[in-house]
Amino acid sequence: MTAPLINQGPVVVTGAAGFIGSHLVDGLLARGTEVIAIDRRSVHNDPVAARNLADALADPSLALHQADLATDELDELITGARTVFHLAAVPGVRDSWAERFPDYASSNVVATQRLLAACERAQVPRLVLASSSSVYGQTSGPSAEGDPTYPMSPYGATKLAAEHLCMAHAARPDTGTSVVALRYFTVYGPRQRSDMAISRVLAAVLSGVPVPLYGDGHQSREFTYVDDIVAATLAAATIADDIDAEIVNVGGGSSVSMLELIAMIGQITGRKVPLAMEAPRAGDVEATRADLTLAHALLGYSPRVELREGIARQLDWMVKQPPSQSVSTPVAEVVSR
Structure with a gap:
């Protein structure tokens, strides 16, 4: 499988109006990449979304679409994309215990499954998933990717479920989509x-x-500065052509x-x-503490x-x-x- 090159065609960013997503959009546009941005929020009635994408909206290389990954048609939005950066999710630990959990399950799990299936139909070469250090739970030292995962919140459980879905899809013999899941440490x-x-x-x-x-x-x-997160996320789109499924820590x-x-x-x-x-x-x-050995080796990543x-x-x-x-x-x- 050939590693996708993000400047050889359009890329998709889900959760594009969010904190990390909007920085990633800016980084891609600065490289001259054509970006298909997807978010369920509207820049017309959500002031935070409008603020986050204020600079990007003036760039003709940006195509912004309001869509809910858990319910809306996705195939037309991602057809032809070289990479899908999947950052859309409901964040936060404490709200996940309460009445909002159905939204966590829908946005973090169901939406990921639907997006993976759409990527396979569209033959997208790579999906990069934004996961979380919350999947590890209680730890006694730096967390490595092969360590046991025992999330201590429903939020962490949904992020781990999204990872498992990605690994399952990437293992299918008939898929053309490789996956890199990045476990972000507090951004x-x-x-x-x-x-x-x-x-x-x-x-x-x-x-x-x-x-x-x-x-x-x-x-x-x-704590990990957002520019370092963007650098690692961009690197995950271009790593070696023999990668089918990988999980990598990204920390500060x-x-x-x-x-x-x-x-x-x-x-x-x-x-x-x-x-x-x-x-x-x-x-x-x-x-929380990240073992960054794999990030150094695979992504060439070092926090700056x-x-x-x-x-x-x-x-x-x-x-x-x-x-x-x-x-x-x-x-x-x-x-x-």
Whole structure:
């Protein structure tokens, strides 16, 4: 099977109006790639989607389609694509325990199955799946791709199910679609969702409204800057022609505790971070840390943006946003996926 080259034809990005998806769209357009962008949100009535794609919408190489992968016809949208980057999903651990779980199951599992089937019918050479470090669950050290997976939340379970679907389809003898699943470790940077850790701690500093710290603050996360995520995701579209199915970690290179993160943000901003101590929440693991050995070998990947620099870039972006979008979250959580 020949590895697809993203500049030899159009590519598809699902979840294109999201945090990571919009950065990937920008990166592809900057390379001169024709992009078919799919999202169920509309830039006409969703201000976050409109903001995220503001620059891309002016590029004639972008074709934006509003569609729900779980229900709408997909074949026409992906026919002729060299690569499908599948980033569409419902994110977040805590909401997955509640009434929204049917949306998680539909958007993260059913939609992935339908997209894989459409890729096979259209003979798309490669699908790159955005998975999550949440599939690992509790760990005692750096997580390697071959380690056991015990997700501790319904969200993590749906992301693992999406991976299994990808591996099953890639193993079919009659498929022409290879798959690379990337396990992202907590992604941050400009456009990060307002419910995620770094966004919420920065919003607390800027607004003065305390941010709840769940647990004792010693739980740690490996944070990965969005530009590094985009670089790894683009590399996954072009790796060796003998790859049929692969799972690869993508992390930031180091793990820090929530207390260390809060202290760092205090140093960067020159302000005290207002905190409200709360009990631990279901689904939160003690630590995430990535073994990047395979990412180095297979993708040529090494994270380039150090955490302090990345936070400074995200802060600069946040303070430049209109007041209605910059610090609009009144109550925040610190632990994030």
